[in-house]
Amino acid sequence: xxxxxxxxxxxxxxxxxxxxxxxxxxxxxxxxxxxxxxxxxxxxxxxxxxxxxxxxxxxxxxxxxxxxxxxxxxxxxxxxxxxxxxxxxxxxxxxxxxxxxxxxxxxxxxxxxxxxxxxxxxxxxxxxxxxxxxxxxxxxxxxxxxxxxxxxxxxxxxxxxxxxxxxxxxxxxxxxxxxxxxxxxxxxxxxxxxxxxxxxxxxxxxxxxxxxxxxxxxxx
Numbered sequence: 183x184x185x186x187x188x189x190x191x192x193x194x195x196x197x198x199x200x201x202x203x204x205x206x207x208x209x210x211x212x213x214x215x216x217x218x219x220x221x222x223x224x225x226x227x228x229x230x231x232x233x234x235x236x237x238x239x240x241x242x243x244x245x246x247x248x249x250x251x252x253x254x255x256x257x258x259x260x261x262x263x264x265x266x267x268x269x270x271x272x273x274x275x276x277x278x279x280x281x282x283x284x285x286x287x288x289x290x291x292x293x294x295x296x297x298x299x300x301x302x303x304x305x306x307x308x309x310x311x312x313x314x315x316x317x318x319x320x321x322x323x324x325x326x327x328x329x330x331x332x333x334x335x336x337x338x339x340x341x342x343x344x345x346x347x348x349x350x351x352x353x354x355x356x357x358x359x360x361x362x363x364x365x366x367x368x369x370x371x372x373x374x375x376x377x378x379x380x381x382x383x384x385x386x387x388x389x390x391x392x393x394x395x396x397x398x399x400x401x402x
Contacts, residue, residue, distance in 0.1 A: 198238070201256060206259070209259060218230060271349055297357065303364040354384070
């Protein structure tokens with residue numbers, strides 16, 4: 183019996199989708215990408231809601247097991263498809279706990295102010311709107327506190343969880359890509375040498391280049 187193909191339902195405008203795609207490419211997993219039109223509201227309609235009850239992308243359909251929530255998808259993928267010596271999550275319980283801690287940091291500390299800045303500095307200008315400078319200032323101050331912690335951490339380790347690249351680093355890719363194309367690059371990133379070196383390192387990974395190529399081809 184032929185194996186059913188793995189499917190990713192999502193949007194190339196969605197950071198959560200891009201994170202899952204990066205993980206798929208890191209593990210050399212074959213998949214088919216099914217675009218979900220967010221502007222048309224396809225994610226809030228059936229049949230998508232049958233796969234993702236909260237109406238959010240992406241969904242990963244792996245051998246008829248449909249998974250939603252990007253970080254849950256990435257954690258399970260790292261466990262199931264991790265290659266010996268190149269795992270993106272540790273099997274050792276103590277080391278895995280450290281990875282999990284930094285995954286939660288990305289989720290609860292880094293991403294909220296990062297998304298506020300991206301909304302103001304990237305999304306608004308793309309539709310001809312001016313950023314709300316008070317929101318920008320507040321988000322920059324909030325994110326700066328997080329990045330100070332990152333700078334201290336990265337002065338001791340090559341990556342956030344250890345000297346190995348893990349999902350804790352991978353999860354930052356889409357938002358870092360967006361932020362480094364804004365005025366926040368100099369103030370928030372280049373002023374922190376270990377942080378900016380880490381950014382350039384992880385953004386140069388071949389798996390991420392494949393994600394960016396997918397975006398480029400979709401826009402062509």
